[in-house]
Amino acid sequence: MSVALQDLRNTMSSYKRATLEEDEVSDAPAEAASSPDRMEVGFRKTGDNVLGRRTKLEFVLSLLLLVTLLGLLACLLLLGLGLAPGGGRGLCLTEGCVKVASQMVEAMDRGVDPCQDFYQFACGGWIRKNPLPDGRSRWSTFNSIWEQNQALLKHLLENGTFNGSSEAEKKTQSYYLSCLNTQRIEEQGAKPLIDLIAKIGGWNMTGPWEKDNFMEVLKMVSGPYRAQPFFSVGVSADPKNSNSNVIQVDQSGLFLPSRDYYLNKTANEKVLLAYLDYMVELGTLLGGARTSTQLQMQQILDFETALANITVPQDQRRDEEKIYHKVTISELQTLAPAVDWLDFLSSSLLPLELNDTEPVVVYAREYLQQVSELINRTEHSLLNNYMIWTLVQKSVASLDQRFENAQDKLLESLYGTKKSCTPRWQTCIGNTDETLGFALGALFVKATFDKHSKEIAEEMINEIRAAFKHALDRLNWMDDNTRQAAKDKADSIYDMIGFPEFIMDPKELDDVYDGYDVSDDSFFLNMLNFYNFSSRVMADQLRKTPNKDQWSMTPPTVNAYYMPTKNGIVFPAGILQAPFYARDHPKALNFGGIGVVMGHELTHAFDDQGREYDKEGNLKPWWRNSSVDAFRQKTECMVDQYNSYTVNGEHVNGKQTLGENIADNGGLKAAYNAYQMWVHKNGDEKRLPAVNLTNDQLFFVGFAQVWCSVRTPESAHEGLVTDPHSPPRYRVIGTLTNSPDFSRHFNCPSGTPMNTGRRCEVW
Numbered sequence: 093m094s095v096a097l098q099d100l101r102n103t104m105s106s107y108k109r110a111t112l113e114e115d116e117v118s119d120a121p122a123e124a125a126s127s128p129d130r131m132e133v134g135f136r137k138t139g140d141n142v143l144g145r146r147t148k149l150e151f152v153l154s155l156l157l158l159v160t161l162l163g164l165l166a167c168l169l170l171l172g173l174g175l176a177p178g179g180g181r182g183l184c185l186t187e188g189c190v191k192v193a194s195q196m197v198e199a200m201d202r203g204v205d206p207c208q209d210f211y212q213f214a215c216g217g218w219i220r221k222n223p224l225p226d227g228r229s230r231w232s233t234f235n236s237i238w239e240q241n242q243a244l245l246k247h248l249l250e251n252g253t254f255n256g257s258s259e260a261e262k263k264t265q266s267y268y269l270s271c272l273n274t275q276r277i278e279e280q281g282a283k284p285l286i287d288l289i290a291k292i293g294g295w296n297m298t299g300p301w302e303k304d305n306f307m308e309v310l311k312m313v314s315g316p317y318r319a320q321p322f323f324s325v326g327v328s329a330d331p332k333n334s335n336s337n338v339i340q341v342d343q344s345g346l347f348l349p350s351r352d353y354y355l356n357k358t359a360n361e362k363v364l365l366a367y368l369d370y371m372v373e374l375g376t377l378l379g380g381a382r383t384s385t386q387l388q389m390q391q392i393l394d395f396e397t398a399l400a401n402i403t404v405p406q407d408q409r410r411d412e413e414k415i416y417h418k419v420t421i422s423e424l425q426t427l428a429p430a431v432d433w434l435d436f437l438s439s440s441l442l443p444l445e446l447n448d449t450e451p452v453v454v455y456a457r458e459y460l461q462q463v464s465e466l467i468n469r470t471e472h473s474l475l476n477n478y479m480i481w482t483l484v485q486k487s488v489a490s491l492d493q494r495f496e497n498a499q500d501k502l503l504e505s506l507y508g509t510k511k512s513c514t515p516r517w518q519t520c521i522g523n524t525d526e527t528l529g530f531a532l533g534a535l536f537v538k539a540t541f542d543k544h545s546k547e548i549a550e551e552m553i554n555e556i557r558a559a560f561k562h563a564l565d566r567l568n569w570m571d572d573n574t575r576q577a578a579k580d581k582a583d584s585i586y587d588m589i590g591f592p593e594f595i596m597d598p599k600e601l602d603d604v605y606d607g608y609d610v611s612d613d614s615f616f617l618n619m620l621n622f623y624n625f626s627s628r629v630m631a632d633q634l635r636k637t638p639n640k641d642q643w644s645m646t647p648p649t650v651n652a653y654y655m656p657t658k659n660g661i662v663f664p665a666g667i668l669q670a671p672f673y674a675r676d677h678p679k680a681l682n683f684g685g686i687g688v689v690m691g692h693e694l695t696h697a698f699d700d701q702g703r704e705y706d707k708e709g710n711l712k713p714w715w716r717n718s719s720v721d722a723f724r725q726k727t728e729c730m731v732d733q734y735n736s737y738t739v740n741g742e743h744v745n746g747k748q749t750l751g752e753n754i755a756d757n758g759g760l761k762a763a764y765n766a767y768q769m770w771v772h773k774n775g776d777e778k779r780l781p782a783v784n785l786t787n788d789q790l791f792f793v794g795f796a797q798v799w800c801s802v803r804t805p806e807s808a809h810e811g812l813v814t815d816p817h818s819p820p821r822y823r824v825i826g827t828l829t830n831s832p833d834f835s836r837h838f839n840c841p842s843g844t845p846m847n848t849g850r851r852c853e854v855w
Contacts, residue, residue, distance in 0.1 A: 110696040110751060111653040112667075112689055113234050114815050184778035188676025193780040195671075199797050200783075207840035207847065211824045214796035224802050227514055229507035232801035232820065233671060237650045241536065241666055242521045245648065248535045249524070250517075258598035260531035263610040267528055270615040271520035277615055278492045282378055284616040285487050288317075289378070295480040296473050297388050298379040306472060307432055309479050311439040318623040319482040320344040322399075322431075322463050323456070325440055327630050329638040329657040330453060331416060334709035337633050339437060341424070343456035343463075345399045347485055349506070350813045354400035366505035368393055373498040374484060392478050395470065402462040406816070407748035412704045412711055415455045422448035427457065428464035441631040486623075490616040508804030527622050529646030530604060533665070534595040536648045541590055541665045548675070549589045549663060549686070552766070556691050557582055559765035560758070563855065569722035574715045577707075578698065581714075584707035585697055586640060586660040590668065591647040652689050654696035656705040661693040671798060678777050680787040683767035684794030691766075692759030695855055699751040699758075700727055729852035730754065733830075737822045739808050744818055752817045756827045758855035760795060764833055767791055788837040796824045 183189075201216025224231055249268045254261060270276075286298070292312045294301035302308075313319040324344035330336050346354070348367060353360045368389060375385035409415050424433045425448075438446045454460060467475060488495040503509050525532050561579050564570070570578070594600040608625040611617045640658050645651055649664045663686070670677065673686035696702045703723070706714045715723070730753050734746035746753070771777070777787050785793060799820040803811070811819060818826060828834045830851045840847035 110656075110693070110699070110702065110755065110816075111651050112692055113651050114811070114817055182778055183781045184678060185781065186676060188674065189678065189778075189780055192670070192674070192677055192681065193782050196780070196783050196793065196797065199800060200793070206838050207844040209825075210792075210796060210828055210834075210838075210846050211799075211821045214793050214824070215800035218797065218800040219802055222800075222802060224804065225513075227509055227511060229509045229807035230801060230803040233798055234650045237666065237669065238648075239518070241648045241650065242518050244539060245521050245524075245532060245536060246517050248539060249521075249532075252535070258531070258534070258601045260528065260598075260601045260605045261534060263605060263608065264524060264528045264531040264535070266610045266612050267618055268520050268524045270610070270612060270618050271523050272516060273613060273615065274493075274516065276613050277490070280614070280616065281492050282495075284614075285484065285491060286378060288487070288620070289480060289483070292480070292483070293476075295378075296477055297375050297385055297480070301473075301476055304472060306475055307435060309476060310431070311436055313479050313483045314436070315440045315442075316624045316627050317483055317486070317620070318627060319479075319486050321479045321482040322467070323460060325437070327441075327633045329709070330418075330451075331412065331657055331705070331711035332418070334657040335637055337636060337638055338418075339441070339450065339452045339634065341452055341454050341456075341460065343403050343459040345463075345482070346396055346403065347482075348396075349810055351400035351403045351405065352813045354397040363502075363505045364393070366502045370498055370502040371481070374488060374495065377494055377498065378484070388474075388477055389481075391474050392481050395474060395478050398466055399463070402459055402466070404456060404459060405748075406814075407745055409455070410701055410747070410750065412701055415457075416711060417454045417457050418451055419454055420448060421446065421450045421452060424452050424454065424460075427454075428460040430464035430467035440627070441634060444631055444634055487616070487619070490619045504806075506806060506810060508806035525646055525648060527618075528605065528608075529648070530592070530595050530643075531601060533591055533647030534601060537591045537595065537665055541647075541668075542675070544675070545665075545668050545673070546589045549668060549673070549690075550587070552682070552687055553587050553589075553661075553690050553694075555766040555770060556687060556694060556762050557585070559769060560691065560694060560762040560855070563761065563765060567855075569726065570719045571716050574719040577714050581659065581697060581707040582694070584659055585694060586658060588641070588643065588660060588662045590663070590665045592641060592643050594641075595647070652693050654693045654702065655709075656697070656702050656711075657709040659697060659705065659707055659709045661690070661696075663690070663693075671794070678780060678787065678790065679770055679774075680767060680777060680790040681794040683763050683770070684791040685798055687763035687766060688759045688795050688798075690759070691762035692755045694762065695755040695758030696751065698855060699754040701751050723854070726852070726854045727754065730757070730854065733852050734818055734822065734826055737818070737826065739812060739819050739821075740805050742809060742812055744812060744822060749816055749818045752823075753826060754854050756818070756823050757830055757853070760827050760831060761833075761853075761855065763795075764791060764831070786837065788833075792828065792831075792834050792837065796828070799824050 197217075198221065199218035200214060201212055201220075204213040204216055206213040222231055228235075249265050252265065254265055289295045289298070293305050293309055310321065313321060314325065322345050324342050326340050327337050328340055330338040348354060348363065353363055357364065371389040371392065372382065372386050375389055376382050380388075419427065421433050421437060433452075434446060434448060437450070437452075438444075488498075500511050561582050564575050564578055564582075567575070594604070605625075607628065609621050611621075638657070640660060643662060643664075644655065645653060645662060645664050647664050648666045650666045652661070652663045652667055654661050667673075667689065668686065671681070671685055672689060673682050677685075697705075700723075703715070704711055704713075706712055727750060731746035731750055734744050734749055734753055737744040771787075779785075779787060780790060783790065783793075801820045803819075808819065811817075817823065825846070829846055829848055830853060832851065834840070835847040838846070842849045
């Protein structure tokens with residue numbers, strides 16, 4: 093079995109990969125720790141012909157844009173003929189320049205002083221023109237591009253003949269169509285899940301259950317069905333020996349997005365009530381009597397609250413050295429005796445043979461000790477109810493419309509969304525990407541990806557890497573030995589652009605999904621088969637050497653990431669498009685867009701977590717103590733800065749967002765310096781028409797407009813308590829207030845909001 097699939101869904105690394113954007117774009121509730129197969133997707137079903145409406149809307153918008161461009165072009169002709177003040181020499185009048193200039197002007201709010209509120213200056217027009225779509229809790233550039241990608245994928249899957257295609261690509265179409273087949277899903281109703289529960293041994297919620305079968309149920313729901321009660325288990329590169337894979341165990345088991353939702357009951361009363369109603373509704377749909385289901389679901393909620401009490405907050409888990417513990421299975425047994433670990437792990441990793449000396453990396457030592465004690469003092473009926481509940485959560489997304497309707501109130505309380513109008517096909521594209529994303533990516537890349545983009549992106553990365561290294565020489569807080577080691581690490585960063593090569597080879601692509609059977613008419617069975625398949629792939633990794641060329645994101649993904657155990661940065665094809673990058677855009681915009689993304693991911697190698705890994709991807713000390721102390725002083729400034737920002741009266745968590753804030757600030761600086769180096773080498777670019785900005789100013793506006801977004805108050809709260817990224821507004825304001833280059837080019841006096849006079853700089 094090929095190893096390429098495992099890294100796609102591997103979230104069990106000690107260091108969650110550092111991404112540009114929050115990974116989970118669904119508004120469905122998610123567990124505190126992501127599932128290794130990343131299949132938690134909320135359904136939004138409808139039979140509407142949205143494609144037809146979309147086509148008409150796009151035609152109208154295109155017509156309006158054409159009128160705007162014609163008007164703009166007329167003005168430009170006057171300028172070019174010298175009939176308007178200032179003349180037209182030095183302007184870029186290509187189609188690409190005129191179009192992007194029009195889009196930028198529409199997105200801006202010229203009535204705002206850029207030195208007072210640059211986010212509003214850059215995005216005010218965009219925010220006015222982009223009210224939240226129905227059923228959405230947030231909307232941004234990322235969502236817009238992903239919808240474009242989805243529309244293309246829909247066309248490919250629904251209209252392709254797939255003659256001569258790889259088997260994997262054919263499986264992609266079959267999977268997608270099984271998801272679209274709502275008639276069959278409605279016919280099956282709840283029966284597939286009811287039958288699965290009976291196979292595992294029953295559920296006290298809905299009928300008889302086999303008492304005293306704790307270990308058997310735990311092995312079933314956690315192994316072949318990949319649920320994560322109590323804790324999560326996976327296989328990934330050992331952070332202290334990145335050339336070897338190792339079993340890894342971490343805290344898990346919460347359904348709501350954060351422990352805060354359980355523990356801060358006053359602030360989250362509405363959410364907790366909606367969650368309980370959701371639990372009861374699902375229990376009754378599966379055959380439970382309402383009164384007894386209400387009682388038992390309340391007990392499960394209380395048990396999850398107990399888990400939340402012992403779950404360590406994410407902002408207290410940022411020191412990789414402190415949370416890493418390598419033990420044997422025998423030692424793990426002593427630490428958490430409520431679970432028969434050799435039996436459990438052997439079952440999860442079949443057909444491998446394990447013994448008591450097998451190493452396991454544990455990231456939640458105290459948690460596992462306490463969860464073992466919690467298990468020992470909890471009634472078996474409640475433990476069974478809770479474990480089956482984790483399986484139910486994971487499985488109901490593939491059932492009929494009643495289960496979809498049951499979550500509406502919960503989604504509204506969590507994210508502020510009313511019943512969604514998202515068409516079924518979009519949900520199914522998302523599901524297909526989560527399951528067969530590399531095969532789907534092959535279709536996407538062959539249809540859209542410009543082969544020259546790889547070379548251009550590679551060149552930009554090298555320019556940004558050079559700028560980052562040059563800036564290291566100007567840091568007065570870093571000793572020379574550590575500085576040279578940092579340069580060596582920057583040189584060693586491995587970049588992957590667009591897509592992994594194996595997806596272009598039908599045989600290699602088929603090998604990745606060999607053993608995953610896809611049914612034409614049972615979406616539920618396809619989901620179960622994938623859980624079983626991903627479990628087998630995970631087990632297959634344990635005795636193998638990690639492959640640097642494995643990817644954790646699929647090609648259509650609008651995101652990017654850094655993986656510390658590989659010291660690698662990845663930029664999928666999905667993000668290598670406007671507004672991040674376009675071949676016909678000015679270099680100022682490309683550096684302000686994809687260039688900052690590249691700098692962001694590169695800087696993650698040196699954030700508060702990434703800096704603990706050496707150039708080989710191993711968690712080991714390579715800094716001198718004096719530089720470590722100076723680094724921590726620098727980061728404290730940034731923690732305090734972002735702590736001061738508020739959204740709807742609620743503070744940003746500067747410690748939780750520290751790594752991303754370091755990356756945002758370092759990425760902007762590296763990209764701007766790289767652009768200056770490009771100008772020094774190639775000369776000044778022509779300016780964009782009508783925007784009335786210098787090219788240096790254009791760089792900063794282009795950067796800011798990447799983050800234009802709108803969000804419900806509930807979703808904003810959820811982001812503050814769960815997201816390692818700062819809210820988009822402060823990703824712009826926080827970064828630019830620290831940039832002397834920004835203040836200089838916009839002539840912001842000291843003491844203004846965008847030039848406070850107190851700057852935080854790490855890299």
